[in-house]
Amino acid sequence: MADTPGTGAARIRICASSELAERGLGVRFAVDVAGREQQAFVVRFHGHVHAYLNSCAHIPIELDYQPGDFFDLSQNYLVCATHGAYYAPQTGLCLGGPCPGRHLTKLTVVEEDDQVFYCPARNG
Numbered sequence: 692m693a694d695t696p697g698t699g700a701a702r703i704r705i706c707a708s709s710e711l712a713e714r715g716l717g718v719r720f721a722v723d724v725a726g727r728e729q730q731a732f733v734v735r736f737h738g739h740v741h742a743y744l745n746s747c748a749h750i751p752i753e754l755d756y757q758p759g760d761f762f763d764l765s766q767n768y769l770v771c772a773t774h775g776a777y778y779a780p781q782t783g784l785c786l787g788g789p790c791p792g793r794h795l796t797k798l799t800v801v802e803e804d805d806q807v808f809y810c811p812a813r814n815g
């Protein structure tokens with residue numbers, strides 16, 4: 692990852708748009724949360740990019756057992772490989788499993804010029 696020239700730390704490049712297939716493998720990236728590095732991921736769903744901290748709302752461990760494999764078999768939900776919590780890809784709301792009603796932590800990402808960027812300033 693690198694800062695986008697001319698934008699300072701306003702946004703950080705994650706990957707090329709072409710790396711995110713619809714309901715395909717996600718791309719993992721690291722973010723700084725209050726001075727501590729945490730893992731995150733971005734996926735594409737219904738044409739839009741959505742990013743979250745890679746930390747299950749049930750127990751704070753990473754969702755993907757195989758790196759980047761965040762969708763369930765139906766490819767309609769994000770799923771935690773550990774106990775099977777499944778989440779709405781657009782909102783991160785847990786819809787079933789051990790923690791219904793909780794949320795993944797959503798991160799702000801934008802897609803421009805065939806690139807996907809993380810926007811840390813918009814994530815408090």
Ligand code: FES
Nearest residue numbers: 747749771774776
């Ligand atoms: S740790 Fe994710 S469902 Fe239990």
